[in-house]
Amino acid sequence: MADLKIRVFKGGDSDPATTVTIPGGVLKIASKLIPKQATDALQEKGIDIAEIIKLSENPDARGILVEVEEHKKNEKVVIALE
Numbered sequence: 001m002a003d004l005k006i007r008v009f010k011g012g013d014s015d016p017a018t019t020v021t022i023p024g025g026v027l028k029i030a031s032k033l034i035p036k037q038a039t040d041a042l043q044e045k046g047i048d049i050a051e052i053i054k055l056s057e058n059p060d061a062r063g064i065l066v067e068v069e070e071h072k073k074n075e076k077v078v079i080a081l082e
Helices: 024-032 036-044 049-056
Strands: 004-010 018-022 063-070 075-081
Touching (some): 018 024, 024 049, 049 075
Antiparallel strands (some): 004 018, 004 075, 063 075
């Protein structure tokens, strides 16, 4: 099972300001701990946690899944399976 990586880039930097790694082995359990407010915010951006969990179980699914750019905040969020 692939690890889920969430990287937050600020101000056009090439290095992330924040990186969150959720190991694939605990991804299903960890997803239940995500606050509803956060999952709702992800849903608004078109990001479905259940689908990401399904993808993480596929050994061929690797790489960037979603890149969200908040131009007004000068911020980019990258979600990837690694």
